[in-house]
Every structure is written in structure tokens, then in C-alpha cells.
Amino acid sequence: MALTSAPPDKLACLLANPKYPAAAREQGIEGKASIRATMDATGEVVRADVLQSSGSPALDSAAVEAVMESRCNPYRDPTTGELRPMTVVHPINFALK
Numbered sequence: 001m002a003l004t005s006a007p008p009d010k011l012a013c014l015l016a017n018p019k020y021p022a023a024a025r026e027q028g029i030e031g032k033a034s035i036r037a038t039m040d041a042t043g044e045v046v047r048a049d050v051l052q053s054s055g056s057p058a059l060d061s062a063a064v065e066a067v068m069e070s071r072c073n074p075y076r077d078p079t080t081g082e083l084r085p086m087t088v089v090h091p092i093n094f095a096l097k
Contacts, residue, residue, distance in 0.1 A: 012073045018066035018092050021058040025096065031055050032093045033063040041083040043072040051089055063092035 031054025038047040048067040050060045067090050075086045 013088070013090070014071050015090060016066045016069035018062045018094065020094055021062050024056055024058045024062075024094070028096060029056050029059065030095050031059045032091060033060050035063050035067045035090050035092055036087055037067045037070070037072075037090055038085070038087050039072050039075070040085050041074060043074040045070055045072070054092075054094060056094075059094045062094070066092060 032052075033050060033054040034052035036049050036051045037045050040046050045068050048064045050064060053060050054063065070090075072086075072088070074083045076082070077084050
């Protein structure tokens with residue numbers, strides 16, 4: 001079964017809050033990572049990869065971990081009505097306040 005890249009308006013995801021790595025926080029490191037998530041037909045995240053790095057391996061790792069802990073509603077193909085595996089990109093921003 002082929003993966004579908006779901007339109008963002010057709011997908012509801014509950015993203016886990018990323019844990020800001022303590023060392024990155026102490027060093028004042030901020031960044032934004034784009035993480036590509038692959039979900040199975042039930043909406044479970046089965047893989048997460050860094051599509052665009054934040055510039056910090058620690059932040060990238062925390063972003064991947066958060067996406068892996070996330071859950072999406074299953075994606076139903078509008079033409080066939082079948083549940084489909086899919087990919088989606090999640091931007092994860094790490095900013096100190």
C-alpha cells in the first residue's frame with residue numbers, strides 16, 4: 001500500500017510537547033526542526049525523520065522523540081474511503097522565553 005501525503009486540513013494530530021534538552025536550555029540554544037512523520041493506517045506514528053535540522057542535534061533528537069509520541073487520527077482516502085498510511089511534516093520550534 002502506498003503512502004499518502006495527507007493535506008494538513010484533512011489531518012488532526014495531537015502532538016506531544018517536546019522536552020527542551022537541559023544542556024541546550026542552559027546554553028541558550030534555540031531552533032526549529034521540521035520532522036517528517038510516517039503514520040500507519042490507524043494513525044500511529046511508526047517513523048520520524050529530520051527533514052530540516054534545527055542546527056542542534058539535541059533539539060533535533062527531542063523533536064523526533066516528541067513526534068514519535070504523537071498520535072494522529074487515521075487518514076481516510078476521499079476517493080476510496082479506505083484508511084491509508086500517510087506522511088506529514090511537523091515543524092517543532094524550540095524557543096527560550
